[in-house]
Amino acid sequence: MTIISDLINLNLSDVTDKVIAEYVWIGGSGLDLRSKARTLPEPVNDPSKLPKWNYDGSSTGQAPGQDSEVILCPQAIFRDPFRRGENILVMCDAYTPAGEPIPTNKRHGAAQIFNNPEVAAEEPWYGIEQEYTLMQKEVNWPVGWPVGGYPGPQGPYYCGVGADKAFARDVVDSHYKACLYAGINISGVNGEVMPAQWEFQVGPAVGITAGDQLWIARYILERITEVAGVRLSLDPKPVTGDWNGAGAHTNYSTKSMRNDGGYEVIKTAIEKLGKRHSEHIAAYGEGNERRLTGKHETANIKTFLWGVANRGASVRVGRDTEKERKGYFEDRRPASNMDPYVVTSMIAETTILWKP
Numbered sequence: 001m002t003i004i005s006d007l008i009n010l011n012l013s014d015v016t017d018k019v020i021a022e023y024v025w026i027g028g029s030g031l032d033l034r035s036k037a038r039t040l041p042e043p044v045n046d047p048s049k050l051p052k053w054n055y056d057g058s059s060t061g062q063a064p065g066q067d068s069e070v071i072l073c074p075q076a077i078f079r080d081p082f083r084r085g086e087n088i089l090v091m092c093d094a095y096t097p098a099g100e101p102i103p104t105n106k107r108h109g110a111a112q113i114f115n116n117p118e119v120a121a122e123e124p125w126y127g128i129e130q131e132y133t134l135m136q137k138e139v140n141w142p143v144g145w146p147v148g149g150y151p152g153p154q155g156p157y158y159c160g161v162g163a164d165k166a167f168a169r170d171v172v173d174s175h176y177k178a179c180l181y182a183g184i185n186i187s188g189v190n191g192e193v194m195p196a197q198w199e200f201q202v203g204p205a206v207g208i209t210a211g212d213q214l215w216i217a218r219y220i221l222e223r224i225t226e227v228a229g230v231r232l233s234l235d236p237k238p239v240t241g242d243w244n245g246a247g248a249h250t251n252y253s254t255k256s257m258r259n260d261g262g263y264e265v266i267k268t269a270i271e272k273l274g275k276r277h278s279e280h281i282a283a284y285g286e287g288n289e290r291r292l293t294g295k296h297e298t299a300n301i302k303t304f305l306w307g308v309a310n311r312g313a314s315v316r317v318g319r320d321t322e323k324e325r326k327g328y329f330e331d332r333r334p335a336s337n338m339d340p341y342v343v344t345s346m347i348a349e350t351t352i353l354w355k356p
Helices: 002-008 106-114 117-122 169-182 209-228 262-275 277-283 319-324 340-353
Strands: 019-026 033-040 053-056 069-079 088-095 125-136 186-191 197-206 230-233 248-253 306-308 315-317 329-331
Touching: 019 069, 019 209, 033 053, 033 209, 069 169, 069 209, 088 106, 088 209, 106 117, 106 209, 106 340, 117 340, 125 209, 125 340, 169 186, 169 197, 169 209, 197 209, 209 230, 209 340, 248 340, 262 277, 262 315, 262 319, 262 329, 262 340, 277 340
Parallel strands: 019 088, 306 315
Antiparallel strands: 019 033, 053 069, 069 088, 125 197, 125 230, 125 248, 186 197, 248 329, 315 329
């Protein structure tokens, strides 16, 4: 094992200018992540200077076997916390050989919205609170829970400390540092209400970069769980009963909201979100109806309401925003398995471009 560890940690810069680029993309389910590596002749820090690549889309559920080639287009570069040195992770999106975005490429449509001059002028900021649950590898049950049984009721676990309250903190802290190393603007982590459930926050991030950063943060977390021997679940309600679900609360502001007089802009934006509630819910993640029940700090999926400091609302406005009469709001509806490209661009489209 020592030999394997030594080889994994070899510093390539001692002997070559070549570097390794791990190309990352989203698979056919729209949630699974795939990746493969290639050698580059020298370090690269501009995605436009990276070569396009291809993969067998018939093996990922993204192309038929008789025409299986899918093209990877590099879009964002991050430092590789696993190989380190000048090696990189590359977030890609996927296209047909003719240059058309494949159906699971949600980044392409999001980029079109964020490149709209009206949206770009508003400089939309996002902060995404990604909740997730760590599961035992061999059984579909949270780590730290007795197999087939339950821990004590919720209460002591949120931001809790101690072996009977915080499970798999080593995975969480490893992920935190790895994201910082990678260049992700991860702003914090905390234990959640349900034991074995954790949260990390990405942001503030502007426009399309929020989606790029969250997807790479998910990728890094998946890679760490490989080593730790646990399984990552983004199920919005991994355990039925009196247990909190998992969401991806999305904090949002525009330049107009952050400036003086922004509170009225915020209220107008929230009114727009309410008018398109069903459309947003349909795009906010699979299985969200099991989470948005009106209990466990959620609003019912069939209703839209907003309030100040109300964690039972669809959209929450913070006390500081109310006091300062400017700032941001939090859309609490997105599920933990949402696609951040879809959610961030849809919020911008509804609040900036859509005319009721």
